[in-house]
């Protein structure tokens with residue numbers, strides 16, 4: 001798959017394909033089935049948290065048919081960011097994946113100020129530019145809806161692998177859009193836990209992640225594992241709050257991400273895991289919490305920032 005051969009996440013033994021995209025370990029015998037065509041290379045007891053949260057949303061929409069109808073009927077341009085995000089979820093549940101991608105992008109544009117979006121794009125462009133001469137393969141961690149992968153597919157020649165803990169998010173948002181790239185082997189999709197990556201030591205020349213480190217609770221274990229498999233450079237795009245912003249750092253700790261939004265602390269964590277870190281930081285700008293839904297009352301796109309603050313994006317170039 002895209003020039004990178006996975007190994008068993010349990011014993012690092014050799015994997016043999018079982019058909020329909022699954023694998024079985026030739027050493028310990030563990031089976032790794034595929035979900036909707038995507039190999040799931042984690043121990044079987046690992047849950048699909050995305051699928052679980054999406055099922056909870058599905059139930060919520062089922063129990064609130066008036067709200068679902070109102071979201072469905074409302075023209076996207078009349079909805080705020082949180083309601084657009086709820087509408088995207090509804091479309092996804094209905095299997096309308098391409099529309100869901102579009103509405104999700106509109107939600108993003110409405111949730112965040114221009115400086116945020118420009119700065120975010122500048123970091124993605126920096127990573128893209130850095131990878132133009134890369135041979136690859138490039139492994140993207142916590143790819144989610146595929147924001148970075150989408151840009152790399154159109155501008156970088158190296159083979160790519162999009163990965164996530166959830167095979168469902170990869171299937172819903174990526175497999176549905178990139179059939180041609182999957183067919184040609186230019187793009188691979190793989191579900192695994194970033195704390196237990198199914199590759200041999202030093203096997204992956206380039207790793208990228210777009211806000212992924214700040215979506216993995218207890219990021220230190222993932223940083224150590226990334227260090228183990230990375231034979232070259234890690235480009236980790238992150239968002240940071242000012243060091244003295246106690247309210248937002250405490251809010252991050254509450255959701256399992258202590259220190260993840262502090263450049264000093266995250267950098268320290270990475271250095272303890274053996275990385276040498278060079279931050280390429282963008283400018284500071286002001287940011288408000290994302291809005292609450294008006295139709296989908298109480299829904300919010302992001303838990304952070306918990307209150308108005310300054311923030312900036314940086315790509316940590318790590319070797």
Ligand SMILES: [Zn+2]
Nearest residue numbers: 008011025028
């Ligand atoms: Zn094994």
